Amino acid sequence: MSLINSSVKPFTAQAYHKGDFVEVTENAMQGQWSIFFFYPADFTFVCPTELEDLADNYEAFQNLGAEIYAVSTDTHFSHKAWHDSSPAIGKIKFPMVGDPTGLLARNFEVMIEEAGLADRGTFVVDPQGVIQIIEINAGGIGRNAQELLRKVEAAQYVAQHDGEVCPAKWTAGAKTLTPSADLVGKI
Template sequence: MSVINTEIKPFKASAFKAGKFIDITEKDVLGKWAVFVFYPADFTFVCPTELGDVADHYAEFQKMGVEIFSVSTDTHFVHKAWHDASETIAKIQYTMIGDPTMAISNNFEILRADQGLANRGTFIIDPQGVIQAVEITAEGIGRDATELLRKVKAAQYVAAHPGEVCPAKWHEGEATLAPSLDLVGKI
């Protein structure tokens, strides 16, 4: 995917958070770790299960200095209506960005332009605004917030420890690797 290791592009949008409508730009993302969770549409089936799962883990993300931003091409008004109508979505404390112009979805190369919907995608962004990880799944395949937490921890570890990398299934506290000529063919 071409967006890996690129800076997020400028955007301005309206969002719903903590019972209020707010304006948000890319500048609100800089200076902290962030996760953008794109999903196709409000009032659907797989989407609330994913957003609810992230809501259940939001405090853990916050402890890690990570802010969550969910994004769909619905408006911030629709986000509020969904928040008011659904027990699952009512748990959400993170920012729900409306992208009716599809500019943000297009910036992240996640837009299904022929349908006006975002694909199901997750982007981990470092404090400099650089995209460090991307996960995109098909319409019917839900994501797992526990796995997202693991990936964010790995991204934060690698950023804090230059010269080290996290192997498959790495979890916080486990051994990492220091790539070198000595490791070639030994793993």
């Protein structure tokens, strides 16, 4: 069953954020766009390249009113140690959520049970807490922050423009479509 258009389930988790340990719940995302960015583990190989890419583009996400929550089954303590020891991870200004019990990974259906790790899952959640975008990648395939930014912009556009849809490769300012009987067979 797809999680698209479903609400984020209640949760409470500890995160490392801006030098402190903080509690994060589903209530923290209400009223803003949120991105849950699951990755397998701290101190690995593809993960830091993805998280550094997000960190390098964080201001653009913030300008869209979107918060990023990086999530792995590591603890918030491990996140702090990684943040303090890695130049790439040291750039991160968004919350790094610990999910050692796998509750969040299971809620978002990205838990690899036999490994105790999360798949590379990206979830864009609207201000009402409803999942609008899901992307799952195999472990060896890194994600691209610029592509994610484009998708967030498209989701926000569709949410604000009832009846319009964004075609493939749509970027902000580009032409959209308004589905109707007159459009059928003309694309």
